[in-house]
Amino acid sequence: MSNLKQRGFNQFSDLSARLNLDSGDAWQVHEQALAMKQAGEDVVLLSIGDPDFRTPDPIVDNAVSHMRVGRxxxxxxxxxxxxxxxxxxxxxxxxxxxxxxxxxxxxxxxxxxxxxxxxxxxxxxxxxxxxxxxxxxxxxxxxxxxxxxxxxxxxxxxxxxxxxxxxxxxxxxxxxxxxxxxxxxxxxxxxxxxxxxxxxxxxxxxxxxxxxxxxxxxxxxxxxxxxxxxxxxxxxxxxxxxxxxxxxxxxxxxxxxxxxxxxxxxxxxxxxxxxxxxxxxxxxxxxxxxxxxxEYYVREMRAQYQKRRDLVCARLAQMPGLEYLTPESGMFIMVDISRVYKDDKEFAQKLLDAEKLSVLPGSAFGEGTTGHIRLSLVQPENMLTEGCNRLERFLQANH
Ligand SMILES: Cc1ncc(COP(=O)(O)O)c(C=O)c1O
Structure with missing residues (x-):
């Protein structure tokens, strides 16, 4: 046993232990996709949830001016x-x-x-x-x-x-x-x-x-x-x-x-x-x-997301076997893949391996969305179109 262990420096609170959560294989695809992207591979990431837009300039300027006056x-x-x-x-x-x-x-x-x-x-x-x-x-x-x-x-x-x-x-x-x-x-x-x-x-x-x-x-x-x-x-x-x-x-x-x-x-x-x-x-x-x-900025960004949502939904409608509900809000589309593939985690992994398209398996979010994949809309339209092309090709190849 190392000296540090003997002194108890490897012991942490129960809370620390509870937070040592195993995110399971649900997030593996996303993490793998990020690593591939960093290594310079041509990955399309539809697994992220962070808005891709820049914070509107007037808000940035406002923060800077308040910093300058000592806030x-x-x-x-x-x-x-x-x-x-x-x-x-x-x-x-x-x-x-x-x-x-x-x-x-x-x-x-x-x-x-x-x-x-x-x-x-x-x-x-x-x-x-x-x-x-x-x-x-x-x-x-x-x-x-x-x-x-x-x-x-x-x-x-x-x-x-x-x-x-x-x-x-x-x-x-x-x-x-x-x-x-x-x-x-x-x-x-x-x-x-x-x-x-x-x-x-x-x-x-x-x-x-x-x-x-x-x-x-x-x-x-x-x-x-x-x-x-x-x-x-x-x-x-x-x-x-x-x-x-x-x-x-x-x-x-x-x-x-x-x-x-x-x-x-x-x-x-x-x-x-x-x-x-x-x-x-x-x-x-x-x-x-x-x-x-x-008002103006939120409206602009919402309009963009809505356009993206409609673009992706129109493409999904052309893909046999998939079902989806057009989301009423937010930045994601849940797609039911259970008619074409039985395991959503395996589907997401194979999609990344074959097409370098990263999506999240619905089972990551619970039982209610098991058998689904989550597509995120926080990418520009050309990237979403490319993502849809890859999904379509994957479905055709695996039918
Ligand atoms: C439903 C929901 N609540 C909370 C958060 C986190 O919000 P914040 O970044 O403000 O902590 C998210 C982020 O994805 C979310 O989707």
Missing amino acids: THYSPALGELNLRRAVADYESRISPLGCSENEVSIYPGVTSAIYSVMSCLLNPGEEILIVDPLYVGYTPILEALNLKVSAVLALSEHGFEPQLEDFKAAINSNTRVVFINTPGNPTGAIISRETLGALASYCFDRGIWLVCDEVYSMFTYEKPHISLRTAAERLDNIVVIDGLSKSHAMSGWRVGWVVAPVELTKHLGRFSAMSLFGCPQFIQDAAAFALNND
Whole structure:
């Protein structure tokens, strides 16, 4: 045994062990594709989820000008008042119930916001109900907090929208939090106003928190976004989380927020004071500017994504054996490949080997999307066309 081991330097907390998650072979294809790309191979990456657009110049300029005037110091734990107000205004625009800055707290991204909220709501071992398929970034948070997790299955036959009856069947007397995501990743499904409203009341009556990740709120196509705050009759048990990573192509800036009842917001402030000690001032200034002046840029980027979605869907429609639902929002298309191939992971691997096209197997997101592949739209149109060409060729060769 080495000296370091003898001293116990190879021993870490239980939390560290829980976070040592095996991402399994689901992500292998993506990682392999990235390595191939770095080695100079002609790989088409339709497996990524980071917007390819640049952050709009006026937002960048705003951040730089605030840096230059010295907005580079500590910031309040709950966030800068100008950004909290901008968020409250945005939330008031999308929900008739209105929102005050006292209900808003700021985080470096939605991931951090979710971790903070769950930390303030749940003790280790307590029960949370989630939806399958789910965004893969949730799993480490649930693991870190050592929660007891159960899931409602959202199936393609319902357009991947989780059903109220299934929530009711899955909720039990130990359920502390129901955690939903609308518009959803990876399917782009939007939960209807009726389901959101009824679920909110059902949870309220049972003393259950209903938390909703709405990071794709500005990313809906034909239908408008329906915020949980719009649908819920009362807001006492409602928490909405959102941010700028997707809508403003600002994933690297790390800007997210939580809108929650004032009492919970106070706890979140204490949690942030201990864990984050505030977010950068100049980033919050630029985020407030973005939210107050975003209409044009968000509209432009959304129009591009919609065009890309339509382009890929038109190509998929020509490929025999494949089925897909045109997503109502977001940056991804889930394609059902189960009629042409039985194993989605194997399909993704073979597609990379044969055509150097990287996609994610649906099983990476849960049972509900097993037998699917996820195509991402964060590539320019010529790249998407090339990706479709490769997929088509692969299907023809393997039929
Ligand atoms: C549903 C969902 N929530 C949260 C995140 C992460 O957001 P952020 O980058 O703001 O932490 C993502 C990123 O892909 C996502 O798809």
